[in-house]
Amino acid sequence: MRRSKNFTLFIILAAFYLVSCGSSGDNPQVPPDPGIENQFSLVNAFPNLSFDRPLDIQNPGDGSNRLFVVEQKGVILVINNIAANIQIEVQLNGLDAISNVFLDIQDQVLFDESELGMLGLAFHPDYENNGLFYVNYIADNPLRSVISQFSVSSENPNEADSNSEVILLELEQPHPFHNGGQLVFGPNDGFLYISLGDGGHDSEDNAQDLSNLFGSILCIDVDNPEGETTMAFLQITRFSETHRVLEKKFMHTDCGIRGG
Numbered sequence: 401m402r403r404s405k406n407f408t409l410f411i412i413l414a415a416f417y418l419v420s421c422g423s424s425g426d427n428p429q430v431p432p433d434p435g436i437e438n439q440f441s442l443v444n445a446f447p448n449l450s451f452d453r454p455l456d457i458q459n460p461g462d463g464s465n466r467l468f469v470v471e472q473k474g475v476i477l478v479i480n481n482i483a484a485n486i487q488i489e490v491q492l493n494g495l496d497a498i499s500n501v502f503l504d505i506q507d508q509v510l511f512d513e514s515e516l517g518m519l520g521l522a523f524h525p526d527y528e529n530n531g532l533f534y535v536n537y538i539a540d541n542p543l544r545s546v547i548s549q550f551s552v553s554s555e556n557p558n559e560a561d562s563n564s565e566v567i568l569l570e571l572e573q574p575h576p577f578h579n580g581g582q583l584v585f586g587p588n589d590g591f592l593y594i595s596l597g598d599g600g601h602d603s604e605d606n607a608q609d610l611s612n613l614f615g616s617i618l619c620i621d622v623d624n625p626e627g628e629t630t631m632a633f634l635q636i637t638r639f640s641e642t643h644r645v646l647e648k649k650f651m652h653t654d655c656g657i658r659g660g
Contacts, residue, residue, distance in 0.1 A: 445495055446479065446495055446497050446499075448496060448497070449479070449497060449498075449499050451469055451471060451477065452471050452472075452473060452475075453471055453472040453473065453517075454469050454470065454471055454472075455470055455471075455472050455517075455519065455581075456469070456470035456519075456520060456521050457469050457470070458470075458521050458522065458523060459523075460523040460527045460528075460533070461523060461525070461527060461528070462523075462527055462528035463528065464557070466478055466479060466480055466558075467479040468502060468521060468523075469499070470518055470519075470520070470521045470535075471518070472511060472517035472518060472519075473506055473509065473511045473517055473518070474504065474505050474506040474507075474508065474509030474511055474517060474518045474537065475501060475503065475504050475505075475506065475518075476501075476502045476503040476504075476518075476521060476535075476560070477499045477500065477501060477502060478499065478500055478501075478502040478558050479497050479498070479499045480497060480498050480499070480500065480558065500558050500559075501559075502558060502559060502560050503535075503550065503559075503560040503562060504562065505518075505535075505537070505562060505565075508537070508539060508546075509537045509538065509539065510537075510538045510539055510540040510543070510576075511538075512576070514576070514577065515576065515577040515578070515579060516538045516576050516577075516579075517537065517538060518535060518536070518537040518538075519536045519537060519538065519579065519580070519581025519582075520535065520536035520581040520582050520583035520594075520595075521533065521534070521535055521536075521583060522534045522583035522584055522585055522592060523585075524585070524622070525585050525590050527552075531551050531552035531554075532549055532550070532551055532552075532622075533549070533550055533551075533552070533560070534547065534548065534549050534550070534568070534583055534592060534622070535547075535548055535550065535583070536580075536581050536582075536583050536594065538573070538576075538579060539570075542572050543572065543573045543574075543576060544570050544571055544572045544573055545569075545570070545571045545573055545579055545580075545596065546567060546569070546570050547567070547568045547569040547570075547583075547594055547620075548565050548566060548567050548568060549564075549565070549566040549568060549622065550562070550564050550565055550566075551564040568592075568620055568622070569594070569618070569620070571596065571613055573599055573600075574599050574600050574604070574606070575599060575600030575601065577597075577600060578597035578598050578599055578600050579596070579597050579599070580594075580595040580596040580597035581595065581597075582594075582595040583595075586619075590621075590623065591619045591620060591621050591622075592619070592620045592621075592622050593617055593618070593619055594617065594618040594619075594620065595617055596613055596614055596615065596616050596617075596618065597614065597615065598614050598615045599612075599614040599615075
């Protein structure tokens, strides 16, 4: 059963720097330090696991040493039995871990082999106690971005309650690409930050249009859902011919960041 709530929403800041390619004289290439290559090595951490179009990996911050992998098609997998001290194990043989389906909402997610699907995951800072997490996905009819809250199952910590969805925000998308997707909680304020792309063709200048939410980073206070909607004052700076610098600047926000 899906429910919707009105949440305090702030547009806080979106700064885009679309810089044209310059000549090698304008951007001289600095050769890498040859010693750096010897400091890192690439190891398959989970050689016995496979993932279908993974695009995000998160730790719930609950001390369980689990990892959660977002598959674009609309599935979140939980990786269990990860040892507390994994560095040596990864270096030697990789981890002998197992994965289970944590959440499957493929019937709600519009997915293709390009840019549509489930695009982001964030766990509430107090997930250990409240079991809340948030996802960003694309839905159809109409084409739209959906930001939703889900809860973990009360019976199994490795399963989400797929019927617990609470929709925080829906935004109709003009095109099936440039949808953004990243979700993250602020480390100090506890607010949920949501990245939105420009919604499609650059020529439409959606990110430069202050009358819409495209090309912005939104801030939602998920712990106080009944507050009035407040939008920061935004100011736009246009672009020069060689360096296209586009900014939405805020003058006021309650999201714990100040700018001008």
